[in-house]
Amino acid sequence: MARSSPLRRLGFGLFCSIIVVLCLFPFYWAMVSSLKSGTEIFATDLWPKALTFQNYGTILQDASFGRSFLNSTLVALSTVGMALLLSITASFALARIPFRGRKRILLAILSVTMFPQVAVLSGMFELVRFFGLYNHCSALILSYMTITVPFTAWTLTNFMREIPKELEEAAIIDGASYLTILVKIFLPILSPALVTTGLLAFIAAWNEFLFALTFTLTNQARTVPVAISLLSGASQHELPWGNIMAASVLVTLPLVVLVVIFQRRIISGLTVGAVKG
Amino acid sequence: MSTIALKNVTKSFRDHQIISGIDLELSGNACTVLVGPSGCGKSTLLRLICGLEEPTTGEVHIDGRCVNTLPPVERGIAMVFQSYALYPHMTVFDNMAFALKISGCSKTDIAQRVHKAAKTLNVEHLLDRKPKELSGGQRQRVAIGRAIVRHPKIFLFDEPLSNLDAALRVKMRHELARLKAELKTTMIYVTHDQSEAMTLADTIVVMRDGRIEQAGTPLSLYHHPENLFVAGFIGSPTMNFLKAIVEKIQSQYLVLRFDSGETLSIPITRAELSARKPSLSLGETITVGIRPEDIKEEVSSTEDGAIFSGKVSLVENLGNETHVWVTLPGGATLNLRQAKKDVPHALGQEVALLVRAARCHIFDPQGKAIQRTQKEAACSP
Ligand SMILES: Nc1ncnc2c1ncn2[C@@H]1O[C@H](COP(=O)(O)OP(=O)(O)O)[C@@H](O)[C@H]1O
Ligand SMILES: [Mg+2]
Numbered sequence: 001m002a003r004s005s006p007l008r009r010l011g012f013g014l015f016c017s018i019i020v021v022l023c024l025f026p027f028y029w030a031m032v033s034s035l036k037s038g039t040e041i042f043a044t045d046l047w048p049k050a051l052t053f054q055n056y057g058t059i060l061q062d063a064s065f066g067r068s069f070l071n072s073t074l075v076a077l078s079t080v081g082m083a084l085l086l087s088i089t090a091s092f093a094l095a096r097i098p099f100r101g102r103k104r105i106l107l108a109i110l111s112v113t114m115f116p117q118v119a120v121l122s123g124m125f126e127l128v129r130f131f132g133l134y135n136h137c138s139a140l141i142l143s144y145m146t147i148t149v150p151f152t153a154w155t156l157t158n159f160m161r162e163i164p165k166e167l168e169e170a171a172i173i174d175g176a177s178y179l180t181i182l183v184k185i186f187l188p189i190l191s192p193a194l195v196t197t198g199l200l201a202f203i204a205a206w207n208e209f210l211f212a213l214t215f216t217l218t219n220q221a222r223t224v225p226v227a228i229s230l231l232s233g234a235s236q237h238e239l240p241w242g243n244i245m246a247a248s249v250l251v252t253l254p255l256v257v258l259v260v261i262f263q264r265r266i267i268s269g270l271t272v273g274a275v276k277g
Numbered sequence: 278m279s280t281i282a283l284k285n286v287t288k289s290f291r292d293h294q295i296i297s298g299i300d301l302e303l304s305g306n307a308c309t310v311l312v313g314p315s316g317c318g319k320s321t322l323l324r325l326i327c328g329l330e331e332p333t334t335g336e337v338h339i340d341g342r343c344v345n346t347l348p349p350v351e352r353g354i355a356m357v358f359q360s361y362a363l364y365p366h367m368t369v370f371d372n373m374a375f376a377l378k379i380s381g382c383s384k385t386d387i388a389q390r391v392h393k394a395a396k397t398l399n400v401e402h403l404l405d406r407k408p409k410e411l412s413g414g415q416r417q418r419v420a421i422g423r424a425i426v427r428h429p430k431i432f433l434f435d436e437p438l439s440n441l442d443a444a445l446r447v448k449m450r451h452e453l454a455r456l457k458a459e460l461k462t463t464m465i466y467v468t469h470d471q472s473e474a475m476t477l478a479d480t481i482v483v484m485r486d487g488r489i490e491q492a493g494t495p496l497s498l499y500h501h502p503e504n505l506f507v508a509g510f511i512g513s514p515t516m517n518f519l520k521a522i523v524e525k526i527q528s529q530y531l532v533l534r535f536d537s538g539e540t541l542s543i544p545i546t547r548a549e550l551s552a553r554k555p556s557l558s559l560g561e562t563i564t565v566g567i568r569p570e571d572i573k574e575e576v577s578s579t580e581d582g583a584i585f586s587g588k589v590s591l592v593e594n595l596g597n598e599t600h601v602w603v604t605l606p607g608g609a610t611l612n613l614r615q616a617k618k619d620v621p622h623a624l625g626q627e628v629a630l631l632v633r634a635a636r637c638h639i640f641d642p643q644g645k646a647i648q649r650t651q652k653e654a655a656c657s658p
Contacts, residue, residue: 166362169329174376174423175350184375188366 027252034245041241055246064219065247068227072206072251075137075223079144079205080198086145087153088194092182094153095160096168106157112150117210120146128215139215140223144208148201159193160186195262203255224251279340279353279430279463280304281326286335288321288487295321297487298335303480308457308464310474312510313484319467320359322484323433326465327354339431350380352431355424359436361416363408363423369395370404373423380427394426397459398452414445421453425460434466438473446470453477471513475499483507505644508566514600516566516638517611523561526550531557531639533565537607541565541583543634545649553647563647566638569600572613573631581634585611589626603628 033041037052059065093099094106124143133139163186171181187194209225216222222230228247231240281303288296295318303309311319324330326337328349336343344352363372370391377387395401398418408416417437424432437453438446450473457464457477468474474481475495482492483506491498491507502508508516521541525532530542531550543565550557557563573580590610591602599615601622611630615622622628639647 164360164362166358166360167364170356170358170362170364170423171375172329173327173349173354173356174427175379176375180379185364 030245030248033241034249036242038242055242056250058243059247059250064222065224065227067219068222068224069251071137071221072223072225073254075140075144076202076205078137078141079148080202082141083145083148083152083201084194084198086149087156087197088182088187090149090153091156091160092178092186094157097178106154109150109154112146113154117147121210121214124211125214134215135217135221136215137221140205140208140212140221143211143215144205147208148204151204152197152201155197156190156193159190163189199258199262202258206251206255278304278306278461280338281431281463281465282338282341283322283326284336284338286322286325286332286337288318288325288330289333294333295487296325296332299487299489301482301489301492303463303465306461306463307479308466308477309480309482310478311465311467311482311484312469312471312474313490314510315469317484318487319469319484320435321487323356323435323465323467326431327356327433328352350376353429354431354433355427355429356433356435357417357420357424357437359439361408361420361440363416363419365408368405368407369400369411369419369422372408372419373426376423376427390426390428391422394422397425397456398422413441414449417441417449421456425456430462432460432462432464434464436467436469438470439468446473450476471511475511481511483510501646501648502566502638503646505564505566505640505646508638508640508646512568514569514612514614516568517572519565519567519609519611519632520562521565523557523559523563526557526559533563533639535565535583535585535607536609537585537605539583539585541632541634541637542581543637543639543649544581545639545647549647549649553641553645557641557647561642563642564640564644565632566640567611567632567636569612569614571633571636572611573633574613574615574628575631580631582631583634584629584631586627586629587611589622589624589628592622592624594621601628603630 032046032048034055035051035053036043036048037050037054040048040050094102124146128134128139128143131139131142133142167185167189168181171185176184207225208223209229212223212226213229216226219227224247228244228251231244231247281301283299283301286296286299287294299322311322313319321330325332328344328347331345336345338344339352339354364375367375373391373394374387377390382390391404392401395404398421400415400418400422403411403415403419408419411419417440421437434453438449441449453466454477466473466477478495480492481495481498483490483498485506490510491503493501495511498507498511502511502516505518509518519535521533521535523531524534524540527542528547529544531545532540532542534540585603585605587603587605587610589601590604593600593602599621600612601615602610602612604610611632613630639649641647
């Protein structure tokens with residue numbers, strides 16, 4: 001490695017660049033397209049001749065889009081909140097309290113994550129109808145939990161197992177109840193893991209399409225991915241690509257902001273110094 | 278000051294019996310040290326006492342009350358873990374205040390108690406730091422501080438110094454001795470370090486495979502080990518063991534013959550001999566134990582004993598004393614302790630050693646000691 005020739009380094013650089021371009025080009029294209037106007041959108045220029053924010057204006061003035069944006073926020077936040085609450089308590093039990101059938105439950109949780117969404121779609125639909133949640137945001141929250149909880153519970157269980165047993169025992173001797181141990185000891189130590197899994201759950205809920213399309217009917221309950229797919233132009237045969245691209249960029253922004261905010265908290269090694277020297 | 282009593286306590290994990298029938302009573306301000314090889318169940322015994330584990334059978338009593346079903350916090354016990362187990366996200370102050378906060382102490386009370394404990398342990402200037410910003414020794418102090426702020430009736434220490442380097446360990450050992458005198462509480466201390474056990478203990482309990490081999494004062498264990506295991510475990514360098522055959526049993530003496538041909542007559546009374554059932558018979562192989570400091574090099578000595586000759590195979594010069602290992606023709610080795618003033622030995626040198634009969638320990642074929650009163654008298658030089 002030490003004596004890699006310039007040629008090899010050049011090759012490596014080229015290889016990396018190709019990967020980066022391949023990955024980022026769709027995003028770049030969406031961004032650029034959203035800044036084009038009219039028929040220019042069908043030109044293959046890499047940079048628009050005239051920058052315009054007209055598409056953004058249209059989207060932002062669209063009341064139904066605003067409504068979907070709010071719905072998405074509500075659904076994603078609720079999903080994350082409830083998924084974390086459920087999976088924190090579940091993983092504490094699964095990781096820390098010995099009981100019969102613990103392994104089987106963990107295995108069941110893992111296997112649930114393997115089902116494709118389509119497989120549970122009709123069953124889920126029946127459930128949603130049964131509870132009278134059709135065309136309600138809560139239908140989405142409920143169904144998204146089936147996607148997120150197994151994943152967050154599984155991940156948090158593994159993180160929670162890593163916490164040294166002595167910490168818990170020291171707290172027990174100090175007189176802490178299980179709830180105190182969970183809230184005062186485990187959660188602060190796990191905060192990087194919570195942020196990471198919470199963020200992933202948020203992204204999954206934010207981008208989900210199939211359930212959102214199936215369980216909602218009107219703008220009242222629609223989330224952004226569905227709303228974007230249903231954007232229509234002046235006539236039936238015209239797709240408003242500029243608007244679609246602008247909307248896509250707009251819905252990606254919250255995710256970017258969240259990741260930027262939390263990236264500093266996604267640090268590992270917080271337990272250093274807890275146990276041993 | 279509390280009493281702790283274990284009544285026929287056993288503990289099994291699945292099918293493995295880790296603690297097999299322990300009876301033990303501790304009382305007063307005493308420091309009891311549990312020693313034994315790794316995996317013999319010392320930590321498990323400690324966890325049974327503090328309530329982190331429940332005994333499979335038997336009862337744990339504290340101050341005369343059965344505490345089997347009492348949660349740890351209600352037992353009035355504090356424990357210091359080998360790994361410190363400090364809460365990593367809390368400052369030193371919060372670490373020490375955690376138990377007090379849970380028990381509902383007032384803020385001023387907490388601050389006062391934490392500061393007092395911090396002062397005792399010399400960690401006052403560290404109260405705002407997080408555990409990861411402390412050295413090993415400082416972490417250990419904080420862990421001890423966390424235990425003493427609660428004013429527990431009983432302190433449990435599980436190998437608290439084993440993660441420290443040698444110099445720091447000695448220093449902390451002295452501080453623990455000081456703390457022990459200051460706190461005047463019942464202490465149980467687990468270690469596998471001899472010198473910690475000998476210096477801190479009022480009572481040493483030697484364990485092996487989940488059983489108590491012997492319990493007693495440090496010196497009684499040193500001078501009167503009840504079996505081969507205790508004899509070999511207590512004392513450093515370890516006691517020398519030589520196999521010998523019972524050649525004659527006389528009214529005041531037991532005559533033994535070693536593999537290498539030497540004979541040794543051990544003063545022992547008939548009564549002492551017959552204390553061992555079934556009584557020793559001629560031709561049985563027994564073990565003779567002799568501590569390194571009880572082997573002498575004066576061949577001209579008039580003292581009773583056996584004289585062995587061998588070659589020096591290893592010399593450990595510690596400055597204040599020297600440990601010399603001598604290989605006997607039969608292949609056995611004897612190690613002896615030379616005072617500083619003695620002439621140093623060279624490797625390969627031929628030496629003659631006097632094993633003093635009066636100071637020998639003898640163990641029957643099952644490894645149980647045959648105690649003799651004459652040995653004690655001979656112990657004061
Ligand atoms: N929770 C447990 N489950 C199963 N085996 C255990 C458990 N705790 C301890 N043991 C076993 O008990 C034995 C004694 O352990 P321990 O008391 O920690 O020994 P020591 O502290 O004397 O080194 C070990 O063999 C260990 O594997
Ligand atoms: Mg141990």
